[in-house]
Amino acid sequence: MEEVDEQMTEHKPGFLAQLTVKGQEGSRWILDGDDEDIMINASEFETQPEIGDAVEVFLYMNRRGELTATLNKPDMTIGSFGWGRVIRIDEKEGAYVDIGSSFEVLVNKADLPRVKALWPKTDDELFMTLRTDLGGNIFGRLATEERVLELIADAPKELFNKNVKARAYRLLPVGSFFLSTPETYRIFVHHTERENEPRLGEEVEIRIIDVREDGTLNGSLLPRKEERLGDDADTVYRYLTDVGGKMPFSDKSTPDEISEMFGMSKAAFKRALGKLMKEGKITQGDGWTTVK
Structure with missing residues (x-):
């Protein structure tokens, strides 16, 4: 993926990197980060690496503020998007999300709906990317509509009147926007085509009522x-x-x-x-x- 290849040159938290094994120090291996050494726990390797081996890692800041590597690559990075599973909600902070790596990230409450009844619940999934603050700490950021339109797939005409599973990624008074899983079709459900407004990240089954010329879909949450x-x-x-x-x-x-x-x-x-x-x-x- 082009975005990943670009990230390989970045030795910054939130990016993937291709690093070389430089040596071992106690229970950690040392990776060559050009300007600084980057540590990775020895327990991450199934088999012991050798000096000079190249490894693909994800970089993050540990609790001591050190740039650290992990082999557990997340489902999204800075510049790429994926689904993160909500593991807990903190009403003061926001949603903590499992990104498929060694740690969880926070999606700040400022990025969540103003109405708390529409906040995601545990096991809902958010379509998101990653960002960092000035200290390099990693947070989750919901995908913007502009980026979603760049990533969606064109829906086939055969989907008309079919049922599709999808998750809500954007909530507006006029209606709800969804992405189908796993195909990533974009579906809009007008507020008149639903009895209740879905939560952000909630998975629902949508009946397709129109396949648009631009490859996006209109749907309904009302029964036939x-x-x-x-x-x-x-x-x-x-x-x-x-x-x-x-x-x-x-x-x-x-x-x-x-x-x-x-x-x-x-x-x-x-x-x-x-x-x-x-x-x-x-x-x-x-x-x-x-x-x-």
Whole structure:
């Protein structure tokens, strides 16, 4: 990958580097970092290296402020992007994320949604890169829309009306943006196409409702019509059984009555009653609906 090759010349925290084994000092090996020696724990090697061996490592600052190397290369580096798994949330600091290396990184709370209900939870995944502060300490940074557009794959027309698993990477009042996993298709879900707003990093199953000419997708988190019909019928039938098998609601009830009691439109209510009657589960008469 071009980004990785460029990083090989950087002996800075957050980058990959190709270094040469220079010697051993106690339980650590010394790597030649040109201007300074860089240490790596001997336990990182499955087999003992030899002086002069070249090794590919990831560089970071240890707790003593020393530039240190690890063979456990992360899923993203400064300049490249990947998915980081949330391992814990600190309400004062933000989200601590497993990047696939020897240590976790913090995504600062300033980078997370203002509404804490939309913060990621443990095991959600964030599409992100790495950054460092002035001291060289590594932090996580969420991918910007500009970079996402550079990294996404073109979606095929065959995805129309298919279900795709994806994770939310950007939340706006107008809707939610997702990246499919593992293909990295970009999917936009308008706020009218969802019942609840997903968390940042939450994985959901999205029905594709449009494949755009630019290769991106529009999706919906609402069930298909036939699925909604089944859910509405279940809601009505469950209510009927809970109240003893008879209710003073029918297809003659007003829209306001239906909305207040069942949270659905009159048209949806009538379709649900029709389904239950077709299945022989209910009867209607004199404004009442009764379980058979």
